[in-house]
Amino acid sequence: MEVIVIGAGIAGSVIARELAERGKKEVLVIEKRKHIGGNCYDTYDEHGILVHQYGPHIFHTSKERVQEYLSRFTEWYSFRHEVVARVGGQLIPVPFNLNTLHIVFPKEADQIEQMLIMEYGEGARVPILTLQKNENPLIRKVASYVYENIFLKYTMKQWGQTPKEIDPAVTARVPVVISRDNGYFSDKYQGMPKHGYTKMFEQMLDHENIKVDLGVDAREHLRLEKGKIYFDGKLFEGDVIYTGAIDEFFDYQYGALPYRSLEFSFEYFEQPDFQGHSVVNYTVDEDYTRITEFKHLTGQQSEGTTIVKEYPRSYEQGKGLLPYYAINNEKNADLYEKYRQHAKEAEHFYLLGRLAEYKYYNIDGMAERALQLADQLI
Secondary structure, three states: OOEEEEOOOHHHHHHHHHHHHOOOOOEEEEEOOOOOOHHHOEEEOOOOOEEEOOOOOOEEEOOHHHHHHHOOOOOEEEOOOEEEEEEOOEEEEEOEEHHHHHHHOOOOHHHHHHHHHHHHOOOOEEEHHHHHOOOOHHHHHHHHHHHHHHHHHHHHHHHOOOHHHOOHHHHHOOEEEOOOOOEOOOOOEEEEEOOOHHHHHHHHHOOOOEEEEEOOOHHHOEEEEOOEEEEOOEEOOOEEEEOOOHHHHOOOOOOOOOEEEEEEEEEEEOOOOOOOOOEEEOOOOOOOOEEEEOHHHHOOOOOOEEEEEEEEEEOOOOOOOOOOEEOOOHHHHHHHHHHHHHHHOOOOEEEOOHHHHOOOOOHHHHHHHHHHHHHHHO
């Protein structure tokens, strides 16, 4: 072997394919799960509906290189993501925009709309923290509504925090969009792999120089010792790209990195439609944060429909849940740095991905990062 890649998600699959195509003759991909695709994995349920086993993944990017690259392995189903939130019995578009304004404040909407356009300009994305500081009481009224009904309780559920614990910097990123565009993303390219994510990954890993081993825990075969890499007890002098949880790889010797997790509840209904939308956020009520109805994501036609409810959970190793979202703060950054420095002791050991880098990536950002690492290695 010339290269060992740990993990067959987007990070591992992209870099494995790149290195195989650029001259590496033997690339071994080791995946702990029984399937490829990581959290993007999709499969048909018992009712014949294509579902995302680990929650919905919607592809969007403005990165030309990433779009061109992934398009080699899939055709695309054109899908423009629009999200609504259920607040007080109403379904309202989110992020909060001018359409939302006219639903929530019908009597004052025309006046507030003109104020917002004059103050910030049409098409602007204004952080609610900025609106909260505006001297106009009507604009502050909008900011208050967004903060209380769209941001605060949803964030408390998602991150398990009290209002005092929520970082003001997070609040500052929540926008009010001064436009009538209900699109959730503004990227140039938006869509879903036409035949599913798993099929895209199968195409990506289908290369004569790539071997994939599923259901294998890399920790049983790979170790770092005094700056050297050993595989099955023998010195390995090739490159190792690790995309798994870095604290787990080093047996939590500095302590466990904290994560938030998700629990999913799938339900099938013998009716053509459940909610009329791909995603409905529950920002105030209910224990779950959102419901996804898959057939609206994929354009699939069927007599029945499958939904999934997402329940945020704290992550504890060994409890059956997966680590999803790194909890970024100074303490956790310091802990991660200990693991990163440990990994750096081995010259040809590279960290790549959400868990290995303790950092959030969208699909396109992860693919771009993998391509950049491949550039660096070659």
